[in-house]
Structures are given as structure tokens and as C-alpha cells.
Amino acid sequence: MRILLLTLFLSVFLISCDQDKQQKNTTENQSNQTNVIEQTSEASNTSQNAEEEYKLGVDYFELPTPYPTENESQVVVYEFFGYTCPHCFHFEPFLNKWLASKPDYAVLTRVPLNFHPSWSIYQQAYLTAQTMGLVDKTHSQLFKALHEEHKRFQTIDELASWYEDQTGVNKDAFLSTAESFILDSAQRKADNIGFKMQISGTPSLVVNGKYKVSNKIKDKNKTIEVLNYLVEKEAASMGLVSK
DSSP: OHHHHHHHHHHHHHHHHHHHHHHHHHHHHHHHHHHHHHHHHHHHHHHHHHHTSSOBTTTEEEOSSOOOOOOSSSEEEEEEEOTTOHHHHHHHHHHHHHHHHOOTTEEEEEEEOOSSGGGHHHHHHHHHHHHTTOHHHHHHHHHHHHHTSOOOOOSHHHHHHHHHHHHOOOHHHHHHHHTSHHHHHHHHHHHHHHHHTTOOSSSEEEETTTEEEOTTOOOHHHHHHHHHHHHHHHHHHTTSSOO
């Protein structure tokens, strides 16, 4: 009888151990499956986040009517700005850094706008400096004169004197160019470009006449990242880089 009871006890014990082992294996398998699912989900989310990192309608907008750049060999980046705009002044170092590292297939076109009557002489001055080849010597300097040195100019004559001091250009030659028919046409063209690209604030960036970087991005580094993304997108579309 004792032998029979002992045999029954051992049988129950072994069955119990086997069930525990099976349950443990099942639990481990379920845990492994859960880990695999979680890892797959993470990878999927990472991929999805990469694709949606810059969103149309949030980080950038597509213009309803593209503006023809007339440049088939480069991606044209338009920067719309105003010299008296503090946001433009603070964005200038970020754009200069981008200029120093941009790919050769991208080119920057600065467009001064005339959102306010007081902006007119600065638009006129930039386009005059551009016509006379003085922009590289004076663009950042005029920003600093206005926003760091707090200089104020009321007339194009006063600005002509400033350009003469900065570059040695003859003041009368500067004024002659500033008041020419060519400059009047250049100012009208700048305003027309801004109108056609639906620019309502500065600074604004438009890539290839198609995509406008959102002005609501607070981080200027992200603004440059979105700019780079759109430049690459357009470069691939134009066949300048492999997709």
C-alpha cells in the first residue's frame, strides 16, 4: 500500500513539474513573440516617422501655381526679406551658414520686398547694390548697421552716402543707378515675384518656385533642415541627383 501511494505521489509530482515547465515555455514563447512584435512596431514607427518628418501643409506648403525659375540646371532658393525686419536679421547667420555648405546644384536668389513705405528705399538700395556688384560687401553690414548700430536712413541719398563710406563707390554713380528706369523695373519685378509666390511675411523661403517653407517653425535650424529636404527633393525631380 505504501509503495502504491509513493508511486501515485511521484506521478502527480512529475505531472505537475511537466505542466510547470510547459507553462514556463509557453510564457517565454509569448514574451519572445511580444518582443518581436514590439521591435517590428518600433522599426515600423521609425520608418514612418522618417517619412513624415517634414509634412506637407505643416512644415512646408506647395504653391498652387509654380513660379518658373528659368533655370534647368540648378534648384533656385528664393529668400524674401526686408532690411528693417528683425526676424530677417536674426535669420541671416543661419542662411549664411547654409550658403557656405550648400550643394553646387542649389543657388540663392534674394528678393527684397516693399511691405511698408519705409521699406522702399532699402529695396531700392539692395537692388542698386546688386546691379553694381556690391552685395557681398554690404548685405550683412547693412543689417548690422540697422539692428546693432541702430542707424536709420530716411532717404536713398542717405543710403548712397553709407554705401560710399562702406565700399568707396561714387555716391553720384550709386544714385544714378538707384534712380534709373532699370532699377524701377527691378523693384516692380521683386514685388511681382513676392505677389505670385503669395509671400505675406519675411523672412520667407521658396524652393524652386514650388514649395514654401513654413514661417511658423520656431527653430531656425529646423527651417534649414526643411530647406535642405526640399532642395534634395527638387534636385531629384530635376535629375540633378539620383533618387
